[in-house]
Amino acid sequence: xxxxxxxxxxxxxxxxxxxxxxxxxxxxxxxxxxxxxxxxxxxxxxxxxxxxxxxxxxxxxxxxxxxxxxxxxxxxxxxxxxxxxxxxxxxxxxxxxxxxxxxxxxxxxxxxxxxxxxxxxx
Numbered sequence: 001x002x003x004x005x006x007x008x009x010x011x012x013x014x015x016x017x018x019x020x021x022x023x024x025x026x027x028x029x030x031x032x033x034x035x036x037x038x039x040x041x042x043x044x045x046x047x048x049x050x051x052x053x054x055x056x057x058x059x060x061x062x063x064x065x066x067x068x069x070x071x072x073x074x075x076x077x078x079x080x081x082x083x084x085x086x087x088x089x090x091x092x093x094x095x096x097x098x099x100x101x102x103x104x105x106x107x108x109x110x111x112x113x114x115x116x117x118x119x120x121x122x
């Protein structure tokens with residue numbers, strides 16, 4: 001019975017949640033792309049990294065909005081038109097200690113940047 005329950009839970013969990021990219025893997029791919037210059041735009045890794053950041057930012061945005069609607073304090077409070085440049089993102093990821101990068105999902109690394117860049121006032 002326990003195996004059946006575990007199987008049901010694993011089927012219900014999205015594949016992306018099981019395969020979350022770590023900050024270390026992200027940086028490794030990003031640094032390899034940086035060395036390719038303009039040709040990096042044609043790499044499948046470029047799309048992979050872009051999709052990873054898009055998914056992480058959408059997830060964090062949904063989490064922030066849900067917290068606000070529930071009357072809880074959000075982790076970060078961006079202005080209406082806010083953004084993070086690729087160089088800001090990579091610089092922030094590089095400040096994370098190497099041992100933590102190996103285990104930390106990109107989503108958590110992005111959250112740290114957003115909390116630091118867009119603190120909630122008041």
